[in-house]
Amino acid sequence: MTSALFPNVIWFVYLALSQFTPIYSALLPRIYAPFPSWNVTSSARLSTSNATQLSHPGFDTSGWYTIGSKGTLMSTLIQNHVYNEAALFYSTNLQNVDASQFRVPWYYRSEGNLGQDNNPSYYYTLRTHGISSRADIWLNGKQVADKEIQAGAYGGLEYDVTNKLSFQGANVLLVKVYPTDYNRDFALGFVDWNPYPADNGTGIWRDIELKRTGQVSLGSLRVTTRALLDGAVDIYLEVKNVKKNASASGYIDCAIYDPNGIKLGAPRSGFDLGGGEQATFSLEARVNDPQVWWPRQWGDQPLYSVQCNATTKAGGLSDATPVTRFGIRTVTKQLDAKYNDTTFYVNGERFQVLGAGYTSDIFLRFDEDKLRAQFQYVLDMGLNTIRLEGKQEHPFLYNLADELGIMILAGWECCDKWEGWTYNVEGTGEKWTDADYNIANRSIRHEAELMQSHPSMLGFLVGSDFWPDDRATQIYVDALKAYNWNIPIIASASQNGAPDLLGNGGMRMEGPYDWVSPNYWYDNQGRLGSAAGFGSELGAGVGTPELGSLKKFLSPEDLGDLWKKESKDKGLYHMSTNVSSFYTRTIYNDALWARYGAPSSLSDYLLKAQMADYEATRSQFEAYLSRWNKALERPATGLIYWMLNNAWPSLHWNLFDYYLHPGGSYFGVKTALGKLETAVYDYGDKTVYLVNRKSRSNAPKSSDRTIDIEVIGLDGQSIVKKSVDTITDLNSSRKITSVPGLLNITDVVLLRLRLTGGRRVLSRSVYWLAPQVDVLDWDNSTWYHTPVTSYSDFTALNALPTAGVDIRAQGTRVTLENKSKIPAVFVRLNLVDGTGKDVVPVTWSENYVTLWPRERLEIEVGYGRGHNGVAIEVSGNNVKSKTVKIGGGY
Numbered sequence: 001m002t003s004a005l006f007p008n009v010i011w012f013v014y015l016a017l018s019q020f021t022p023i024y025s026a027l028l029p030r031i032y033a034p035f036p037s038w039n040v041t042s043s044a045r046l047s048t049s050n051a052t053q054l055s056h057p058g059f060d061t062s063g064w065y066t067i068g069s070k071g072t073l074m075s076t077l078i079q080n081h082v083y084n085e086a087a088l089f090y091s092t093n094l095q096n097v098d099a100s101q102f103r104v105p106w107y108y109r110s111e112g113n114l115g116q117d118n119n120p121s122y123y124y125t126l127r128t129h130g131i132s133s134r135a136d137i138w139l140n141g142k143q144v145a146d147k148e149i150q151a152g153a154y155g156g157l158e159y160d161v162t163n164k165l166s167f168q169g170a171n172v173l174l175v176k177v178y179p180t181d182y183n184r185d186f187a188l189g190f191v192d193w194n195p196y197p198a199d200n201g202t203g204i205w206r207d208i209e210l211k212r213t214g215q216v217s218l219g220s221l222r223v224t225t226r227a228l229l230d231g232a233v234d235i236y237l238e239v240k241n242v243k244k245n246a247s248a249s250g251y252i253d254c255a256i257y258d259p260n261g262i263k264l265g266a267p268r269s270g271f272d273l274g275g276g277e278q279a280t281f282s283l284e285a286r287v288n289d290p291q292v293w294w295p296r297q298w299g300d301q302p303l304y305s306v307q308c309n310a311t312t313k314a315g316g317l318s319d320a321t322p323v324t325r326f327g328i329r330t331v332t333k334q335l336d337a338k339y340n341d342t343t344f345y346v347n348g349e350r351f352q353v354l355g356a357g358y359t360s361d362i363f364l365r366f367d368e369d370k371l372r373a374q375f376q377y378v379l380d381m382g383l384n385t386i387r388l389e390g391k392q393e394h395p396f397l398y399n400l401a402d403e404l405g406i407m408i409l410a411g412w413e414c415c416d417k418w419e420g421w422t423y424n425v426e427g428t429g430e431k432w433t434d435a436d437y438n439i440a441n442r443s444i445r446h447e448a449e450l451m452q453s454h455p456s457m458l459g460f461l462v463g464s465d466f467w468p469d470d471r472a473t474q475i476y477v478d479a480l481k482a483y484n485w486n487i488p489i490i491a492s493a494s495q496n497g498a499p500d501l502l503g504n505g506g507m508r509m510e511g512p513y514d515w516v517s518p519n520y521w522y523d524n525q526g527r528l529g530s531a532a533g534f535g536s537e538l539g540a541g542v543g544t545p546e547l548g549s550l551k552k553f554l555s556p557e558d559l560g561d562l563w564k565k566e567s568k569d570k571g572l573y574h575m576s577t578n579v580s581s582f583y584t585r586t587i588y589n590d591a592l593w594a595r596y597g598a599p600s601s602l603s604d605y606l607l608k609a610q611m612a613d614y615e616a617t618r619s620q621f622e623a624y625l626s627r628w629n630k631a632l633e634r635p636a637t638g639l640i641y642w643m644l645n646n647a648w649p650s651l652h653w654n655l656f657d658y659y660l661h662p663g664g665s666y667f668g669v670k671t672a673l674g675k676l677e678t679a680v681y682d683y684g685d686k687t688v689y690l691v692n693r694k695s696r697s698n699a700p701k702s703s704d705r706t707i708d709i710e711v712i713g714l715d716g717q718s719i720v721k722k723s724v725d726t727i728t729d730l731n732s733s734r735k736i737t738s739v740p741g742l743l744n745i746t747d748v749v750l751l752r753l754r755l756t757g758g759r760r761v762l763s764r765s766v767y768w769l770a771p772q773v774d775v776l777d778w779d780n781s782t783w784y785h786t787p788v789t790s791y792s793d794f795t796a797l798n799a800l801p802t803a804g805v806d807i808r809a810q811g812t813r814v815t816l817e818n819k820s821k822i823p824a825v826f827v828r829l830n831l832v833d834g835t836g837k838d839v840v841p842v843t844w845s846e847n848y849v850t851l852w853p854r855e856r857l858e859i860e861v862g863y864g865r866g867h868n869g870v871a872i873e874v875s876g877n878n879v880k881s882k883t884v885k886i887g888g889g890y
Contacts, residue, residue, distance in 0.1 A: 034207035035110045035173060039064035040076045043105045043176075052141035054107065057170035061109060072132065072203035073102055073177075074363040089649050091555040092573045094195055102199040108175040114167060121315060122212050123242045124165055126173070129156045129206035129446065132364070133185035136176040139164040147178055152186035152439040153205070154392065156446030160242070161210075177203055182416040183429050186439055188360060188390060191415045192580035194647050195573070197362050205364045206394065214318030215243045216250065216273070216310045220449040222484045223306060223326040229347060231290035231328065235283040235306055236484050237321065241273035248273050250312035256285050259302040264288075271310075283308075292347060293327025293455040295384050296405030297676060298695035303327055303402060303455075325402060327455025331487040335506045336634075340495065341533035342506025343637040344458060344488070346407075349695050350731060352628045353458070353638030354621065354673060355385030355409065356655055357537055360393060362647040368396050370660070373841040374645055375404055377656055380843050381666060382673025387537070387640045389413045389464055389493075392447055401456035409640070410451060411461025411490070423497070424466045432472070441475045448483035460485070462502070463492030465509065473499040493536035507536040513642055513653075513784040514541035514581075515588040517774030518615050520786060521623030522684030527778055528786065531623035531636040539642040540616035541588060543654035543665045544609040546830065547602070548838040552659065553649035562651075563605035565598065574651045581784055582652065588612075594791040595774075597798050607877060610664030611768075611826055614848055617641070617655070617668030618765075622680040625672065626689040628733045641669070660840040667848040671765050677728060678763035679707045679736075679753040683773065686742045688753060690726060691733045702727050705762070708754040711741055714800055716822040716853040719749060728757075745771050748796040750823055752852060766850040768825070770794055797825060800878035805851065809872050809886040814859040818851035825850050825877035831861060832883070834869030 039061040043049060053059065065080040074097075077083050088094050126137070126144060134147035142164045150157060165171055180200040182189040188201050211217075219238030226232040233256065241248040249272040256264045267283040291302035303325045310319045332345045344351045356378075361367075378386060386406060390413025401408050412418045420429030420436075432440075444462075451457050462468050462476040473491070480489055491502040494509035510528040512520070526532030550559060553574060561567040562585075569586045576582040592599075592612050599605035620641065627636035642653055649658040655669055656662045672680070676693045688707060705728050711720040720741040739751065751767040770792035777787040803824035806817045818824045827849050831839040845860040863870070875881040 034069040034209050036069055038067050038069075038071075038108045038110050038204065040067060040071075040073070040106060040108050041065065042101060043107060044101070046107070051136070051138045051143070051174060051176070054109065055138045055141045055172040055174040057111060057172055059109075059172070064109070069207050070204050072197075072201050072205050072364045073106055073199040074197050075365050076203065078363065086552065089553045091553070091558055094198075094648075095573070097198040099198040102202055103179050105176050105178050106202070108177065108204050109172065111170050111172045113170055114165065121214060122162075123160070123215070123217065124162045125211045125213075125217070126159045126161045127156070127209045127211060129208070130154045131175065131177060132201045132203060132205050133180040133187045134178040138174040140166055140172055148435065152443045153188050153201070154186065154443035154447055155439060156449075157442060158211075173208070175204060175208070183420075184417060186417055186436075186443060188364060189413060189416045190359070190362070190647060191413070192576040192582060193359060193643070193653070194362060194650060195577055199363075201364050213242065214310075214312065214315050215241060215246070215248050216271070216312055216318040217242050218308060218310050218319045218321050220483070221306065221308055221321045221324045221453070222449075223324060223453045224484050224486045225326070225328045225330065227330045227332075227348075229290060229292055229328055229330065231287035233285045233287060233304075233306075233326075233328075234484075235267065235285065235308070237281055237308060238278060239271055239273065239281050239310060240278040241276060244276040246275055248312050248314075250310065250318070252281055252283065252308055252310055254283055254285070254306055254308040256287065257305040258287070259291065259304060261305075264304075287328065290328045293329040293402075294405065294695070294698065295346060295351070295407055296379055297382070297384055297693060298346075298349070299698045301327065301403060301405045301455075324453050325399070326453045327402060329455045331458055333459070333488045333506070335504060339533055339634050340504045340506055341634065341637055342490070343534075343635075347697065349697055350630065351384075351407075352624070352636070352693070353385045353407070353409070353534065353640070354624070355383055355387055355407070355639070356641040356644035358386045358388055358391060358644050359647045360391045366394055366396075371397060372400060373660055374656075375400055375406060376843070377660075377662065377666070377841065378406055378644070379404060380674070381655065381669045382675070383669070385409055385458060385638075385640070386644060387411075389461075389537070390418065392450070395450060398451060398454040398456060402454050406456060407458040408451075408454070408456045409458045409461065410447070411493070412464060414464035414466070419464065419466045421466055421469055426465065432469075437471060437475060440472055441479060444476050444479040445483065448480050448485055452483050452485060457487055459488035459490050461490045461493050461505070463505075465492065465494050466496050467492040467498050467502075467505070470499055470501070473501050477501060507534045509536050509538075511538060511782070511784045512540060512786060513538070515591050515612075515616065516540050516786055517591070517776065517788055517792070518619030519683035519773050520776055521620050522626075522682050523776075523778075524684060526634055528781060531627040532634045534637045535624075535639040537640050537642045538620075539653070540620060541582065541652050542613040542616045543646075543650070543652050543657070544606065544613055544663065545649070545651070545657040545659075546610070546661055546663050546838075547606060548830070548832075549649070549657045549659045549661050559602055563599045563602050568593070572651060574649060585651065587785055588652075591788065591791060595794050597795040607826070607828075607875070610828065610848065611877070613664035614668035614671075614826075617665045618672045619683060621669055621672035623682075625678070625691045625693075626680050626682060626733050626735075628691070630732070659838070661838050662842070662844075662847075664848055667844075667846075675763040677705070677755060677757070678765070679755040680765070681739070681751060681753060681767050682735075685738075687738045688724075688736050689733050690728060690736050690755070692728045692730055694730050696730045699730055702729055703757055706756045707736060708752075708756065709737075709739060710752050710852075711739065711745075711749050712752075712823065712852065713747065713749055714796060714823065716820075719745070742769065745769070747771065748794055750825070750850060768794060768797065768850075797877055800825060802880055803851075803878050805874070805876070805879050807872065807874050807882075807884050809861075809884055811886070812861050814861055814872060815856065816849070816851060816859065817856040818853060821853050822878075823850060823852055824879050827851060827874065827876040827879050829859070829861075830873040830875075831863055832871055832873055833867040834871075839863050839867055839870060
């Protein structure tokens with residue numbers, strides 16, 4: 001396959017700038033775009049390993065695979081139909097992939113023309129952004145780099161290839177990638193999240209680019225704003241004279257644009273560089289009446305832009321930077337001296353981190369549309385942050401987070417080569433050598449360059465489970481500062497230790513990772529993962545997909561293993577790895593059987609699982625919300641739920657499944673966080689808290705509120721009814737009142753909390769409560785679980801009579817009405833197309849709801865158009881299953 005290396009690239013760059021009125025109207029004399037396509041093959045399939053021959057124009061690659069600008073080896077084979085994703089992910093098929101084919105080097109080859117561009121004043125550089133995990137590179141038979149230099153999945157480097165290009169005919173770039181070993185190489189691993197991909201992520205997973213400039217080349221452009229948020233802007237960029245035997249002088253001209261593309265200023269700086277000299281230049285500018293960038297829940301996300309050109313006195317325009325967007329905002333953190341808890345501040349406002357851990361696709365494929373849907377889910381649930389543990393992905397992710405107002409907590413991953421320290425007693429990574437520190441240096445510098453200007457960045461974790469040693473810490477800190485990093489650098493996500501240079505990171509990583517009861521989170525001693533301080537990764541191990549998704553990746557036998565008693569403790573391939581503590585659902589199933597009763601069928605199991613998942617996530621987030629009060633001795637300053645999404649179809653650790661279907665775990669979080677003002681129930685002391693997540697800077701001052709509390713029995717009869725008038729406190733929580741009567745209940749009851757302001761219902765939530773709470777055995781806790789010695793009993797829910805619920809759906813509005821004298825418990829709504837398949841992505845204003853007798857709810861549903869007939873499936877604990885077409889009723 002032969003294709004132009006850089007079709008219309010100059011025009012592409014010009015278009016990227018044209019909306020901002022370019023400083024110069026002429027087309028920019030530069031090329032900066034990815035190689036658009038590759039031919040790929042295994043070295044085992046070739047009769048020669050001679051790089052000169054393989055990188056000679058016209059070499060026959062007709063038998064090679066073809067891909068676009070990037071893709072790992074497994075991704076390549078899927079794109080070329082060697083494997084089918086649906087078949088790979090079905091049951092245990094993934095383990096049948098022959099991994100030995102990836103234990104030899106593979107080649108990526110791209111061939112194309114530069115066109116009639118043979119101006120001797122141009123200079124060319126080849127830029128990598130990360131190849132997993134080592135590669136040799138040749139251009140037209142001449143070696144550009146070897147695997148000792150081009151090493152590390154984040155090893156982005158720039159190579160001068162001016163003298164290796166051909167201007168008369170085709171050019172060939174050849175990349176030889178070596179097998180990735182998670183314990184030996186700086187890669188993107190998955191620890192025990194899911195089975196390892198057979199290729200360990202080997203390949204060109206990020207774009208490789210070619211850049212053309214004149215004598216003076218510009219490097220990365222960085223932008224910082226001041227803590228006063230007064231509109232002062234500092235611009236930094238590297239300027240290099242690429243000609244070694246001649247000096248260069250001229251000007252750097254920059255232009256700043258407001259969020260509407262209106263030019264605000266044009267700072268300028270002169271330069272005078274000796275042959276081969278490189279220097280960092282800084283320019284100052286000021287934005288009048290600055291618009292401040294805020295996280296989504298607190299305000300708008302205005303994005304300014306800056307673009308710079310380098311002009312030499314002798315040759316004119318020499319280079320130009322891409323447009324860089326930035327926001328006017330600040331991020332800082334404080335460490336509590338007594339408990340070593342971190343509190344973040346955004347624009348000077350206390351910021352409670354409410355987030356989840358993001359993962360890349362198992363084969364490192366990157367789908368912009370899927371990421372956008374995932375980020376929309378983040379906002380719909382009310383989360384404000386995602387953590388990237390060694391999953392730094394691509395520039396699009398950070399641009400999208402900037403646009404949507406989602407904070408990003410990035411950093412390296414645990415448990416493999418990244419944490420190969422002598423004092424790491426848990427990891428498996430090989431210990432670092434001198435060469436590894438060089439790779440780490442190149443990696444952090446590349447990622448710092450990628451992230452620095454983005455207002456969505458909350459911090460960078462240079463360690464996860466363990467902190468880096470002193471030498472690596474110094475490398476990381478120096479690199480980040482060299483790139484004008486002006487947000488927190490955090491030693492690690494745990495309390496295992498810290499380097500002197502950075503001090504304690506202020507985060508706890510004490511679990512849980514498997515099921516715990518709702519009252520766990522409300523422990524008044526702040527033990528383990530309960531609501532106190534900052535929990536960097538923790539959760540109750542839930543995220544059970546619904547049936548429509550399960551059928552895509554589980555066989556009938558696998559589905560039986562989910563709910564049948566004889567397989568309750570069986571290892572499941574779609575949990576974690578087979579050597580993991582999370583290979584079975586034993587802890588989860590023991591609780592489900594004890595609390596909700598032995599399932600009678602798969603559908604019964606899934607209903608109970610969704611109720612358990614909803615309980616688990618709501619209680620976790622509500623507990624942290626309830627402890628967000630700086631007057632407390634130890635407030636809860638943040639949590640990262642483990643996890644947001646899955647790398648492949650999984651049975652746990654997600655808030656929505658691989659296929660983007662939201663379930664009980666999703667709506668548990670949304671009930672807790674979906675409204676900025678809410679009333680929450682404390683499972684520990686049976687009290688009610690009022691939570692207000694609005695910013696003190698942007699929201700109206702405190703207002704009058706009313707909390708309506710009602711407890712009813714499963715027969716629908718009212719047991720307790722109480723209203724409390726109070727005043728809300730911005731960006732804080734406060735205990736309001738106890739719930740009377742709960743100490744005297746003898747059977748399962750339902751508790752409803754409604755928060756109103758004026759005539760508006762601000763939030764509504766329903767809890768199912770048992771006479772006996774779950775009894776936790778704290779003394780026998782492990783790093784991932786705290787046992788329960790006596791469970792709450794909700795089996796009375798199984799005997800509830802059927803409630804008659806009417807449903808009407810018109811357009812995007814769904815009306816539910818309980819016509820019965822008894823409650824309708826846990827009513828699920830699922831959107832399907834004309835063939836009965838789940839419609840995704842989909843958003844619901846409410847779902848998995850419990851209706852009081854005679855209660856009516858209005859629910860909004862959002863989904864993309866183009867589906868062949870849309871209907872809503874309705875089911876519930878004591879609601880008859882039915883399907884209603886949108887536009888009709890039942």
